[in-house]
Every structure is written in C-alpha cells, then in structure tokens.
Amino acid sequence: MATNEVIRIGTRGSQLALAQASEVRARLMAAHGLPGEAFDIAVISTSGDRIQDRPLSEVGGKGLFTKEIEAALLDGRIDIAVHSSKDMATVLPEGLRISAFLPREDVRDVFIGRTAKTIADLPQGATIGSASLRxxxxxxxxxxxxxxITFRGNVQxxxxxxxxxxxDGTLLxxxxxNRMDMQHTATEILSAKDFPxxxxxxxxxxxxRIGDGRVDGxxxxxxxxxxxxxxTAERAFLAELDGSCRTPIAxxxxxxEDxxxxxxxxxxTPDGTGMHETWRTGIDEDAEAMGRLAGRDVLEAAGPDFFKGWAE
Known part of the structure; x- marks a missing residue:
C-alpha cells in the first residue's frame, strides 16, 4: 500500500513507549513495503509522565497517560496513537477508537530484587516499591x-x-x-495464575479517528x-467494575486455537486482605459478554460494600 503522506505516530517519550511505537512502525513498513521516512514518531508529554510525586489514584488515574495524545489525535496533529493497552480507559473520547492490537507479549509480572532474588526470600519488613495498586x-x-511504598516513574x-x-525490590x-531487551534484570518471574x-x-x-479510512487500511x-x-473480554470485565487506577483489578x-x-x-482490597475471583470459559464471539458476566460474578460475591470508601 503506497501513501504520499507521512504517517504521524503519537507516543509517550519513555524508552518503553518509543520501543512500542518503533515496533508499530516496523510492522507497518513490513506489511505495506513502506520506507522508514514514510513515518514520523511524535513524542507527546503526558500528565502522567510529568506528575511523579503522587499516586495516580490521587491525580486522575489511567487517562493521565493518554489524554494529551488523544487530544493530538482529535485535532489532527497525529494520525495514530500507540499505547500500552493497560493504560487505556474503558470509555474513549468521542470520535476515537482502538483500531488494532498487536500480537501480545508475555503477560506476567516480574520481581526485581536488590537484597533477595525472590519475594519469598525477602526478610521480614523489607521495603518494596510499586505504583500499581494491583x-x-x-x-x-x-x-x-x-x-x-509507591514507586512512580518509567522503568529506568x-x-x-x-x-x-x-x-529492596520492585515489580515490573x-x-x-522484553521489548527493551532487559529481561536479565528480572530476578523472579511470577505466575499469571497466582499473580494475575x-x-x-x-x-x-x-x-x-473513527472514519479515517486511510489509517484503517x-x-x-x-x-x-x-x-x-x-x-475484549478483559476490558469488558474492567468496564463492568468501572475500573480505574483507584481499584486493584486483575x-x-x-x-x-480452537x-x-x-x-x-x-x-x-488495597491491603490485600479481601479478594474475589472468577473463571469463565466461552467462544470468541462471546468475549464481551463473558467479561461483563465475570465482572458481575465478582461484584455479587464481594457484596455492595466491597468498593466503598477506598475506591472513591
């Protein structure tokens, strides 16, 4: 597919965000036989990157990593935006949509220990830094x-x-x-079943942008x-719970293949003492319904008071 116009790719400026934008560019080049100069990667500073002294839950949640990029998309300064899917709100600004997901990388979290290689080996009272409530x-x-304790900032x-x-350690x-070729920094890979x-x-x-046929193609x-x-299933689960950075949700x-x-x-609950979980299995076509039903499962099990107080 040929194009006479440069495709402008909007992204955050961290090393990881740039690696993700570069992956999108490389895949588009390969798919359409386009040269590198057919694309321009535009770095956009977001509120989430600038505000480092407070937890995200206190200053606006997930949208802090996307709103400035989405504004540039809406006013035409960029043609596509590249995001980490976990940063995306379940309701997008009017006129925008998620038009593609790339093949998924490893979903697991890792522990990076300074004084011990595994969580089990940490001494009593050790200090662990993470910005994620989950x-x-x-x-x-x-x-x-x-x-x-709360650890804000990019990976580096x-x-x-x-x-x-x-x-004494952190979680990433x-x-x-993997995308930054930094696998060697992990001292323990955590099971997705036990640490979802x-x-x-x-x-x-x-x-x-909705209706942008050139980009859609x-x-x-x-x-x-x-x-x-x-x-689709995971985001439907999140939407049913009205999830944000204020609630620990996995x-x-x-x-x-079938x-x-x-x-x-x-x-x-943020202190980890309360937990409710569910498993659902279905066919691809029912992905959204599965996510919604799974959300209702845990809400029903948790009861009406589960989110009160700490989720506001």
Whole structure:
C-alpha cells in the first residue's frame, strides 16, 4: 500500500513507549513495503509522565497517560496513537477508537530484587516499591509483613531508585523488559495464575479517528485477532467494575486455537486482605459478554460494600 503522506505516530517519550511505537512502525513498513521516512514518531508529554510525586489514584488515574495524545489525535496533529493497552480507559473520547492490537507479549509480572532474588526470600519488613495498586495488593496478600511504598516513574527511573537503595525490590511487567531487551534484570518471574496481570497487560494497541479510512487500511494489516478477542473480554470485565487506577483489578483472558477463551478475573482490597475471583470459559464471539458476566460474578460475591470508601 503506497501513501504520499507521512504517517504521524503519537507516543509517550519513555524508552518503553518509543520501543512500542518503533515496533508499530516496523510492522507497518513490513506489511505495506513502506520506507522508514514514510513515518514520523511524535513524542507527546503526558500528565502522567510529568506528575511523579503522587499516586495516580490521587491525580486522575489511567487517562493521565493518554489524554494529551488523544487530544493530538482529535485535532489532527497525529494520525495514530500507540499505547500500552493497560493504560487505556474503558470509555474513549468521542470520535476515537482502538483500531488494532498487536500480537501480545508475555503477560506476567516480574520481581526485581536488590537484597533477595525472590519475594519469598525477602526478610521480614523489607521495603518494596510499586505504583500499581494491583501489584501492591497482591504483594500484601502474599507477604503482609512487607513495607510497600509507591514507586512512580518509567522503568529506568524505578530501576535507578532501586539501585539507590530506596527499596529492596520492585515489580515490573515482563513484556516491557522484553521489548527493551532487559529481561536479565528480572530476578523472579511470577505466575499469571497466582499473580494475575492487569487487564491488557503485554498488549500494544493503536488508537485512531473513527472514519479515517486511510489509517484503517494501514493498521488492519498488522492487527492480531487473538489479542483483540482476549482484550475484549478483559476490558469488558474492567468496564463492568468501572475500573480505574483507584481499584486493584486483575484480568487475564487466554485464547486457544480452537476459538475458545478462558477468562480469570480478580478484585482485591488495597491491603490485600479481601479478594474475589472468577473463571469463565466461552467462544470468541462471546468475549464481551463473558467479561461483563465475570465482572458481575465478582461484584455479587464481594457484596455492595466491597468498593466503598477506598475506591472513591
């Protein structure tokens, strides 16, 4: 597919975000036989990147990593936006849609230990840094004795804080380390069953304007159907719970070659003492309904007071 206009790709400026945007560009080049100069990667500073002194839950949640990029997409400064799917709100700005998911990377979290290689080997009262309420809650559930603190910043910033001795360990996504060829920094890979990931973890998504046929034709060639099905279920689970960075929620949908899907959904209290989970299996076409029903499952099990107080 030929084009006379440069395709402008909007992204955050972290090393991981740039790696993701570069992957999208490389896949588009390969799919359409286009040269590198047919694309321009535009770095857009987001509120989430600039605000580093407070937890996301206190300053607006997920949208802080996407709103400035989405504004550039809506006003035409960029043609497509590249995001980590787990940063995406379940309701997008009017006029925008997720037009493609790339093949999913490893969904698992990893532990990076400074004073011990595994979570089990950490001494009593060790300090662990993480910005994710889900990771914090799961960690507290595993080891209530640990001192869990908020660690903000990109991967490199968090690893620097670890080296400086601000914590004994931290948790990151294996997918991000893989994309930056930094797998060696992980000291323990955590099971997705016992330490379930965030909805959308490991998946890059492309956001574009509704009705932009030129872009639709480009990105359709690199869209991964299996990832789209899995993310439909996970995002429906999240939407049913009205999930944000204020609530510890985990979900992982595993797509099989026989076109069936298994979804594991989890909600927790921030201190890890309360947890409800569900599993549902169905066919691809029922992915959204499965996610919605799974959300209702855990809400019914948790009761009306589960989210009160701490989720506001």
């Amino acid at each position: 990771r914090q809650a799961l960690l507290k559930r595993l080891r209530p004795d640990l001192n869990v 910033t968090r690893l620097r804080k670890l080296e400086e001795g601000q914590a 996504a294996m997918a991000g380390l 990931p965030a909805p959308g973890q490991g998946a890059i998504c492309i956001e574009s 480009l990105v359709a060639a690199i869209a991964d159907a299996a990832t789209a099905v899995a993310l 979900a992982y949908a595993h797509h099989r 076109r069936t899907l298994t979804l594991h959904g989890v909600i927790l």
